Amino acid sequence: MGYALSRLEIDPDYSDSESSLVGDDNDSQQSSSQHDLDHEVAQLTKLRSAPHDRLKRVLPRREELSVSPVKMLAGREGNYTGRGRFSSADRCHILNKYLPVKGPSIVDQLTTRAYVSQFSNDGSLFVAAFQGSHIRIYNAEMGWKLHKNIVAESLRWTVTDTTFSPDKRFLIYATMSPIVNIVNIGSSATDSHANAMEVHEALEFSGDDEVAYSFGIFSVKFSNDGRELVAGSSDDSIYVYDIDANRLSLRIQAHTADVNSVCFADESSNLIYSGSDDNLCKVWDRRSSRSKGKPVGILTGHLEGITHIDSRNDGRYLISNGKDQTIKLWDIRKMSSNVPQTPEFRKYEWDYRWMDYPLRARNAKHAYDQSVATYKGHSVLRTLIRCYFSPEYSTGQRYIYTGSHDACVYVYDLVSGTRVARLMHHKSTVRDCSWHPYYPMLVSSSFDGEIAKWEFPGNGENPVQVNNSRPRRQDFD
Structure with a gap:
């Protein structure tokens, strides 16, 4: 494996200013108390990231989460499980203790805001998009060498998603x-400043020329087979x-x-x-006849967009x-x-783009909150700040992580709600961040123009070469 495991284990109460790892606080304690620990998602998460039952029995009886990697390695060598290797849950139990909190090292810096930062599915490529027309793709397997430098077309204000x-x-x-562009990034040429080496094929999401520029795309995602795109827009639609047929196949007036x-x-x-500024999450099933205009379900609980x-x-x-800071x-x-039908909540004027969240609203609760758990502590202001589940391979999706307006990245334990890490370095809003699918590495993008890379371990030096996009099986078997 490309990263040596240190003796340091992440503890919710551990505080180290050098690593920017900060312990629990009142907000996270309050959010933790809101969790139903008997809910199925908690049990599933524990199963994905807990030592093998036989391994736990042969070791001294201690709290499950404190089983040390040293004892687990000894148990593997002694073949206590009868399998002769770690299970995926054993692997996750070891790896999810080593969070990417060291550093950061700076991958790149521009004089304009960084809006998007995302790894490819295998972690070999990384894309960063900046306000204006800059889109940069880096090869994470070759010392973060610049793979592509693309100038966006059909640009209005900024690149909102990639x-x-x-x-x-x-x-x-x-x-x-309403124009989404698709670019072939497989060619070897790095610099496409004039777009001479790449063809930006425009995919029209509006068939009416009169309203062609009356809305914009906020979010776009590929399907797993790469044949379709789903997009969310400012005209309240999905x-x-x-892509195969090169046509729009569905539009839903969704929110x-x-x-x-x-x-x-x-x-x-x-x-x-x-998810919409109408405070609702909705679920749509394209197999249902209702999908032409009605969701199969609605999730209420957020008090703001x-x-x-x-x-x-x-x-x-x-x-x-949510803009309700949760x-x-x-x-x-x-x-x-x-x-x-809920009682009127907002009795004040508030705009998240330039105002702080009102103090009177911070402890308000939705009368019909259907959520399983709520996580607090970060700040969702000024822009559409993003949150994610941590990777399945290395953590069993045990954590939730998010950018924040206070220039930090927050990591929460999904089961307990405890804030386990707060990454401090940036000087402005962190809109996006991305956790490597296999390695303890997280990259953040900020309005200060920096793309910063956090690792475990890390020494704050220049970005190091990642030799494999995926660890070899024998590293954990």
């Missing part, structure tokens, strides 16, 4: 226009684009305000999740970041068929 195709041959990017985020629920791409959603990729659970965890089996 997504790699599953085979990494193409990059999709969206701006504040769009599905058939009563901007659709800030969309994603597919799982690999089948039948279910779509959406939703800035981002992320699926656990199991067709059941998702998280959402992340919420949802189980779609608890969704309702309509929006409940």
